[in-house]
Amino acid sequence: MRLIRKIWLMVLLVPPFWGEAQELAYNGDPDVSFFTARTLAFDGNRNVARDTLCHILTKYPDYTDVRSLLASTYSWDGDYDKARSHFNRITSVERENKEVWVATIKNEIYAENYYLALGLANKAVSFLENDIDIIALQARTLALVKKGKQETPKPTEFTPSNDTLTAARGLKNGVKISNSFEIFDVVYDPMIYSSISYGRETGAGLVIPKINYSNRFQTHGLQYELDFYPKFSKTFYGYLNYGYSNAPIFPDHRVGAELYANLPKSLEASLGMRFLDFNTSKAQIYTGSIGLYSGNYYFSLRPYLTPQPNGNMSFSGNLLMRKYLRDGYNYLGINFGMGYSPELKQLRDDEELLAETLLFIESQRLGMEYQFTAKNSPNIYKASLGVNRQELVFDSGKFTWSISAGISYEIKF
The missing domain is CATH 1.25.40.10 (Tetratricopeptide repeat domain)
Incomplete structure (x- = not known):
């Protein structure tokens, strides 16, 4: 009851x-x-x-x-x-x-x-x-x-x-200094990467000359680069790049080109290529991206396709996610990459420097970034931290772990 x-x-x-x-x-x-x-x-x-x-x-x-x-x-x-x-x-x-x-x-x-x-x-x-x-x-x-x-x-x-x-802050010039390092758990000594660049906003688009320095395997090297982002219309803009170096830890010549399009529904897409000319070989990489702005968030997916000498095609990809804070210069980001890395962190096999081999080395990467500005200041600070798992060049199927960290500072005027 x-x-x-x-x-x-x-x-x-x-x-x-x-x-x-x-x-x-x-x-x-x-x-x-x-x-x-x-x-x-x-x-x-x-x-x-x-x-x-x-x-x-x-x-x-x-x-x-x-x-x-x-x-x-x-x-x-x-x-x-x-x-x-x-x-x-x-x-x-x-x-x-x-x-x-x-x-x-x-x-x-x-x-x-x-x-x-x-x-x-x-x-x-x-x-x-x-x-x-x-x-x-x-x-x-x-x-x-x-x-x-x-x-x-x-x-x-x-x-x-x-x-x-x-959004731009209305300032036409910027000088940026970047420093980063990578520490491995086995085999490789720490690697150091630095760069200094000057950016100038012109009527034709943004121009950025840059000098890159690296110290790897007790070898120093410089690379000279020029980036240009031409404006074609409200819908289209581009990316052009040329880099030169006579150091063995960089490609002799680096060329890049990409066309970007602002699409409806807060979408952005691009299609382009990279060409790397080494002492002993050449590599051509096809790439593109699809990006989405959603409120304060930005998502971008970028694949890379690289033809191998044996006629096969290697694949890698990178997913980037950012949450913007006060404005487009203040954000938290995370990126994840996997496959065969197209980024060059040249490695050695005994005494031989393998500048191009990393194009075909399997790796996974997880990184975090934080960029910010002080209140009422246009200058930009950025910090990054990453974890990498990468196949050993001389022992296929076995991997090394590394931790990377970096900081950068850009003065706007």
């Missing part, structure tokens, strides 16, 4: 709770609810307005005006990080929405992130080239950066927002 009573009690109690849960799901008119929330927001009842807006988004997550108003209410109340996350989600998809770009840029001005505001303004101009309001806002943010003026205007207007992932 007691069991029957408990069952009946549960039956009687469940409908009210079920009805309450049903009420949690949004089933109203989103347009009416939006205008109601907007009125509440303008009247100062922002918490109530946010509850309504969040309720609408549970069923209509792509309702731009709703998400933009929600972001704006956070910005008005000084919660710039929350506002940024919602603005990011919109501008990563809607790249020509003027009102949202304006709100996004002003959010960073209110937060006194003037370099980020300028980067966003530059990005907005690239999508809305002849818009007078956007150009004026770009000039305003540039003035704030140059003068260091601490302007914190109070937002009063409603602006119905952040593709910061590739």
Whole structure:
């Protein structure tokens, strides 16, 4: 009897709770609810307005005006990080929405992130080239950066927002210094890699001359490189590379070319090749990539195909994932690679330096990276840490483990 009573009690109690849960799901008119929330927001009842807006988004997550108003209410109340996350989600998809770009840029001005505001303004101009309001806002943010003026205007207007992932900060030059090392558990001595480069943004695209230094197997070497990223249109840009060295630990000549395309739905794709000319052989590598920007996240998959001397084709691939923080210069990343590595970390077999053999050596790689800038400074810091498992050149099927670490510092001006 007691069991029957408990069952009946549960039956009687469940409908009210079920009805309450049903009420949690949004089933109203989103347009009416939006205008109601907007009125509440303008009247100062922002918490109530946010509850309504969040309720609408549970069923209509792509309702731009709703998400933009929600972001704006956070910005008005000084919660710039929350506002940024919602603005990011919109501008990563809607790249020509003027009102949202304006709100996004002003959010960073209110937060006194003037370099980020300028980067966003530059990005907005690239999508809305002849818009007078956007150009004026770009000039305003540039003035704030140059003068260091601490302007914190109070937002009063409603602006119905952040593709910061590739936004430039408006600075044309950069000098970068990088250092890294790799330590092996067996056979190989530590390897050292260093480089210094100068980047210059020109009307034709970014140009980066670079000098690489390496010390491996008690052998020093220098390599001279030039990278060029030409701009063809809003949709297409390229990558061209040439490197030269007379050191045995580098290829004599290195050539690279790739064409990138910005696609709809926040996608990016590329197709290219690398050519490596060694003393005793040549290697040609075919590569490409597919990338996706999703909110504050970026995902990229890059395969490599390398013809072998015996007529077979070796394959390797790399998967990169990044979470962007304040802007496109601040992020956490992780990358995983496997297969036959196309990266050259030249090895030795007894006294013979095997510059090209690593193209056909099996390996797996896991790496982490953290890039950041100081507040109100354009200079960029980066740290990386990786673990590698690599086949021994002279003992096929057996592997060595290594740990790599690196730091870099770039001065922007």
